[in-house]
Amino acid sequence: MPQLIINGIIMGSIIVLGSIGLTLTYGILNFANFAHGDIMAAGAYLCLFFLGLNVPFVVAVILSMCITAGLGILIDWCIYRKLREKTSVVLLIASIGAALFLRNVVQLIFGPQLVYYSSEIQMAKKLPFGIRIKPDEIFIIAASFLLIIAVHLFLKRSRIGKAMRALSDNMQLAGVIGIETEKIIFWTWGLGCALAAAGGIFLGLEVQLRPMMGWDVLLPIFAAVILGGIGSPYGAMAGGMIIGISQEVSTAFINPAYKSVVSFMILILVLLIKPSGIFGKKERLA
Amino acid sequence: MSGILSYLITLGIMAGIFAILTLGLNLQWGFTGLFNVGIAGFFAIGAYATAFLTKGPSPEHLGGLGMPIFFGLLISAVVSGLIAFLIGLPTLKLKEDYLAIATLGIAESIRLIFTNEAWLGNGNRGIKDIPKPWAELSAAPYYNLLFLLIIFIIIVFIYFFIEKSIHSPWGRVLKAIREDELVTASVGKNVFRYKLESLVIGSMFMGLAGGLYSHYISFISPDVFHPMQFTFLVWVMLILGGSGNNLGAIAGAFLVWAIWSGSEFLTDLLARISTDPKVSGMITNIQSPLRIILISVILELVLLYRPDGIFGEKKIL
Amino acid sequence: MLVIKNLEKDFGGIKAIHNCSLEVKKGTITGLIGPNGAGKTTLFNLISGIYAPDKGEIWFNGERIDGLKPHRIFRKRLMRTFQISRELQKMTVLENLMLIPYNQDGEGLSGVWFLPGKVKKQEKNNKKRAMEVLEFIELIHLKDEYAENLSTGQKKLLEIARTMMADPEMILLDEPGAGVNRTLMNKLVEDIKKINANGTTFLLIEHDMDLVMNLCDPIIVMNEGSKLTEGTAKMIKSDPRVLDAYLGV
Numbered sequence: 011m012p013q014l015i016i017n018g019i020i021m022g023s024i025i026v027l028g029s030i031g032l033t034l035t036y037g038i039l040n041f042a043n044f045a046h047g048d049i050m051a052a053g054a055y056l057c058l059f060f061l062g063l064n065v066p067f068v069v070a071v072i073l074s075m076c077i078t079a080g081l082g083i084l085i086d087w088c089i090y091r092k093l094r095e096k097t098s099v100v101l102l103i104a105s106i107g108a109a110l111f112l113r114n115v116v117q118l119i120f121g122p123q124l125v126y127y128s129s130e131i132q133m134a135k136k137l138p139f140g141i142r143i144k145p146d147e148i149f150i151i152a153a154s155f156l157l158i159i160a161v162h163l164f165l166k167r168s169r170i171g172k173a174m175r176a177l178s179d180n181m182q183l184a185g186v187i188g189i190e191t192e193k194i195i196f197w198t199w200g201l202g203c204a205l206a207a208a209g210g211i212f213l214g215l216e217v218q219l220r221p222m223m224g225w226d227v228l229l230p231i232f233a234a235v236i237l238g239g240i241g242s243p244y245g246a247m248a249g250g251m252i253i254g255i256s257q258e259v260s261t262a263f264i265n266p267a268y269k270s271v272v273s274f275m276i277l278i279l280v281l282l283i284k285p286s287g288i289f290g291k292k293e294r295l296a
Numbered sequence: 297m298s299g300i301l302s303y304l305i306t307l308g309i310m311a312g313i314f315a316i317l318t319l320g321l322n323l324q325w326g327f328t329g330l331f332n333v334g335i336a337g338f339f340a341i342g343a344y345a346t347a348f349l350t351k352g353p354s355p356e357h358l359g360g361l362g363m364p365i366f367f368g369l370l371i372s373a374v375v376s377g378l379i380a381f382l383i384g385l386p387t388l389k390l391k392e393d394y395l396a397i398a399t400l401g402i403a404e405s406i407r408l409i410f411t412n413e414a415w416l417g418n419g420n421r422g423i424k425d426i427p428k429p430w431a432e433l434s435a436a437p438y439y440n441l442l443f444l445l446i447i448f449i450i451i452v453f454i455y456f457f458i459e460k461s462i463h464s465p466w467g468r469v470l471k472a473i474r475e476d477e478l479v480t481a482s483v484g485k486n487v488f489r490y491k492l493e494s495l496v497i498g499s500m501f502m503g504l505a506g507g508l509y510s511h512y513i514s515f516i517s518p519d520v521f522h523p524m525q526f527t528f529l530v531w532v533m534l535i536l537g538g539s540g541n542n543l544g545a546i547a548g549a550f551l552v553w554a555i556w557s558g559s560e561f562l563t564d565l566l567a568r569i570s571t572d573p574k575v576s577g578m579i580t581n582i583q584s585p586l587r588i589i590l591i592s593v594i595l596e597l598v599l600l601y602r603p604d605g606i607f608g609e610k611k612i613l
Numbered sequence: 614m615l616v617i618k619n620l621e622k623d624f625g626g627i628k629a630i631h632n633c634s635l636e637v638k639k640g641t642i643t644g645l646i647g648p649n650g651a652g653k654t655t656l657f658n659l660i661s662g663i664y665a666p667d668k669g670e671i672w673f674n675g676e677r678i679d680g681l682k683p684h685r686i687f688r689k690r691l692m693r694t695f696q697i698s699r700e701l702q703k704m705t706v707l708e709n710l711m712l713i714p715y716n717q718d719g720e721g722l723s724g725v726w727f728l729p730g731k732v733k734k735q736e737k738n739n740k741k742r743a744m745e746v747l748e749f750i751e752l753i754h755l756k757d758e759y760a761e762n763l764s765t766g767q768k769k770l771l772e773i774a775r776t777m778m779a780d781p782e783m784i785l786l787d788e789p790g791a792g793v794n795r796t797l798m799n800k801l802v803e804d805i806k807k808i809n810a811n812g813t814t815f816l817l818i819e820h821d822m823d824l825v826m827n828l829c830d831p832i833i834v835m836n837e838g839s840k841l842t843e844g845t846a847k848m849i850k851s852d853p854r855v856l857d858a859y860l861g862v
Contacts, residue, residue, distance in 0.1 A: 098392070102393060107532075107596050117494070118582055118589070121581070277398070397681070479701065483779065484715050
């Protein structure tokens with residue numbers, strides 16, 4: 011069981027990185043971006059590309075994060091920006107199109123097969139309580155932790171971060187205070203997609219890379235966002251960890267193939283019991 | 297000549313099955329504004345339901361009751377509607393995109409269950425030898441034409457059912473919900489009830505389409521029902537044809553299916569013409585992603601520049 | 614007719630409505646005024662069931678209605694309009710009106726398929742009624758136009774037309790005068806007076822003081838989520854607390 015919890019924390023870190031961006035764009039632009047999983051996959055494959063050029067791993071991660079941020083901003087600029095006047099559902103359809111586009115471009119370039127970042131076999135370290143953990147996994151946890159701290163500082167301290175929180179909390183309110191919405195949207199895509207890239211890379215490191223990997227994490231990150239309350243980055247952090255740990259612990263009882271079904275079940279439970287999520291605002295719609 | 301003709305007939309049958317799906321989605325999205333992303337799941341449920349009921353006994357899967365095909369198709373629709381009912385209960389009172397996420401989740405769960413529970417539907421190997429209607433004629437050259445005729449009759453029937461239902465006070469309430477839920481509730485309509493009705497009826501058509509697919513291809517496996525690709529195709533058909541327009545929906549299904557399978561036909565041809573096995577192998581490899589890229593680009597272009605589809609909504613008076 | 618007792622509504626720690634009690638008498642055109650953020654629209658949302666109150670009671674015609682869903686409240690013959698007109702855009706003006714009548718047999722699928730004759734007859738009557746309303750409101754020439762193509766003022770008229778179709782006992786009007794030009798405004802005032810003369814009670818939020826002072830009696834002033842005072846136009850004008858509230862003192 012302790013081993014499963016550690017695995018859960020690793021998966022949780024990855025889901026958290028994916029869900030922060032999703033919850034912010036969901037809160038600010040008011041639409042569920044179904045392409046977010048595939049943005050994660052795109053980041054992971056970019057990293058593979060840089061590793062192929064013999065770039066050191068950490069540099070490759072940072073480069074991929076920057077380029078993925080640009081990619082997110084580009085997609086917003088080409089498609090979503092022009093549809094913002096329409097209902098949120100039109101944006102949702104557009105995002106499904108973008109998702110399939112990204113996924114298949116990845117498959118076109120890198121092929122449909124499974125790939126690993128490195129072929130070397132890592133020896134797991136033995137810790138108390140029979141826990142075994144690989145150096146890569148320690149790296150994932152540590153790096154995710156650092157990134158989350160950085161996000162926290164950004165949201166609390168910087169002007170743009172504060173505006174972002176205000177905007178995702180209440181679009182109208184922010185309009186009254188006079189926040190330059192377009193600038194914040196730009197930064198939100200950048201931040202969200204950079205984190206998504208990191209999440210995707212860590213997922214590739216922990217499991218493997220394949221064009222469908224973004225699809226595999228889509229339900230878990232949505233579950234994390236809804237569990238945490240849409241628009242709440244701190245909720246997404248808590249939600250992501252809960253989903254990650256529940257998914258891994260569930261494998262003690264049921265077929266591991268059903269991991270995403272587990273997160274889906276949690277999602278449905280949340281919708282039934284408290285649709286606004288743990289940290290969300292209470293809101294009743296007719 | 298007969299080769300091309302039989303190709304067109306198979307094309308027509310599959311496009312017709314997709315047209316039924318598109319009509320179901322049009323009721324949900326085009327007229328009520330419900331965002332169903334679980335089409336593949338409802339389709340799969342229908343396909344498996346009738347396979348279990350109508351096939352003879354087999355150790356490879358559940359059921360095998362050897363029932364009449366007509367009955368199997370009926371149950372396909374009913375089971376699919378039931379799943380829609382269960383998914384609608386917790387989500388239809390919430391914001392519209394919750395339904396999207398929930399239907400996507402149910403479609404993926406259904407696929408995973410059929411993939412992993414081998415006792416249920418023989419897992420990834422799928423179910424084969426699903427009976428065809430009037431099987432004794434199936435060797436005849438005109439058999440597919442007969443099948444096409446059946447599909448055609450069903451489409452006409454569904455078309456008139458939806459048209460008559462929509463051009464009524466009932467349909468007026470659905471459209472009002474699509475336009476503004478809050479206003480519709482404020483003038484005394486039980487919005488939840490109507491949304492549930494629309495979701496269930498639309499999904500029943502999707503289940504029926506799944507059942508027809510089952511009997512046409514005679515073979516089903518979970519791979520066919522991949523939530524995103526499959527569902528996406530139906531959405532593109534509806535958006536291209538113009539949501540809120542039933543004839544447009546049917547036309548969209550035929551058009552997109554023609555593009556979809558036409559592109560396969562073309563790349564196949566290219567791969568065969570090329571004498572270098574390396575080149576033809578490469579063409580086969582890139583064919584599937586290229587098709588999806590093509591379709592997704594078409595979708596984005598339609599959304600950006602022709603948001604009402606090629607045909608648009610008919611003004612209903 | 615409408616009685617509100619000690620109503621409370623909280624939004625994330627902000628008290629939108631706080632200990633609010635008021636009463637609207639049958640047959641009146643009661644005005645509801647107050648500075649921005651006084652809680653007027655929130656009060657409408659609570660009465661019409663869009664939000665459920667945290668505490669307190671709402672009574673209509675001797676029945677308790679707080680916490681009921683919007684469609685249930687409509688069926689008690691209490692109807693509302695919206696501040697920014699919310700016409701059903703991709704439906705024609707006529708459809709916008711024919712939607713309203715309650716208890717149409719054709720609104721159930723069973724009715725559509727098994728009682729076609731009855732549905733047809735009801736549709737004919739509804740259409741006749743809708744045409745009458747459109748004549749009255751002078752939008753008849755636009756009956757087949759999509760509602761989204763109407764001007765702001767015409768949309769306001771359409772909202773009024775909807776309430777006439779419903780023929781409720783009481784109507785909540787949220788800023789009927791917003792964005793409407795003078796000529797249309799006069800027509801609106803005349804229409805409201807006529808409908809009121811037929812026995813319908815009005816409660817209306819309005820920022821245009823001329824309109825309120827001419828049309829409404831009594832006038833209720835809200836501030837910081839509860840009733841500040843109530844009286845005739847003359848009394849309100851001379852009450853120093855009202856001015857203080859608007860100036861934010």
